[in-house]
Amino acid sequence: MYTEDQLRRRERSRWTKVQIILAPIQFVVFLISFALVLRYLATGEGYLIATISIWIKIALIWALTITGMLWEYDMFDHYFMAKEFFWEDxxxxxxxxxxxxxxVAQWMGADSRxxxxxxxxxxxxxxxxxxxxxxxxxxxxxQRRSLRQAASQM
Structure with missing residues (x-):
């Protein structure tokens, strides 16, 4: 997965902590927003709250993408599409x-549904x-546990 140098870089990067904090927050917002969107589609109620939840989710995915690019630079010296992180990107x-x-859908005048x-x-x-x-x-x-275990046995 990671070289020893990359693991050290990962531990030193402040963006690792940011990602660890933001990712679960984004997941919780996703769950709430998804439920609100589905509720609107099923009942026609709650358009405003579903829309607000969408805006928050989009803001979070951008925040994670930007901080993820900074993390990727710390790890692989590339902001985006490093070969080691290609599929994730x-x-x-x-x-x-x-x-x-x-x-785009809003700009094109698509209906709310x-x-x-x-x-x-x-x-x-x-x-x-x-x-x-x-x-x-x-x-x-x-991988980190395995490396720590191997180091402690030396």
């Missing part, structure tokens, strides 16, 4: 583009991307 790019389709369906699609892409990051995080934690 592709997933994030798809998720952020689909989230921003919200603004269409806008909400755009967000359902965006949230599905986010969910796939989130799973990818969770898997990477689990594998990274295993």
């Amino acid at each position: 592709v997933g994030n790019l798809i998720a952020i583009i689909t989230h921003n389709l919200y603004f 269409t806008v909400m369906w755009v967000m359902v699609f965006a949230y599905v892409t986010y969910l796939f991307n989130a799973v990818q990051f969770v898997v990477r995080g689990i594998n990274s934690a295993r």
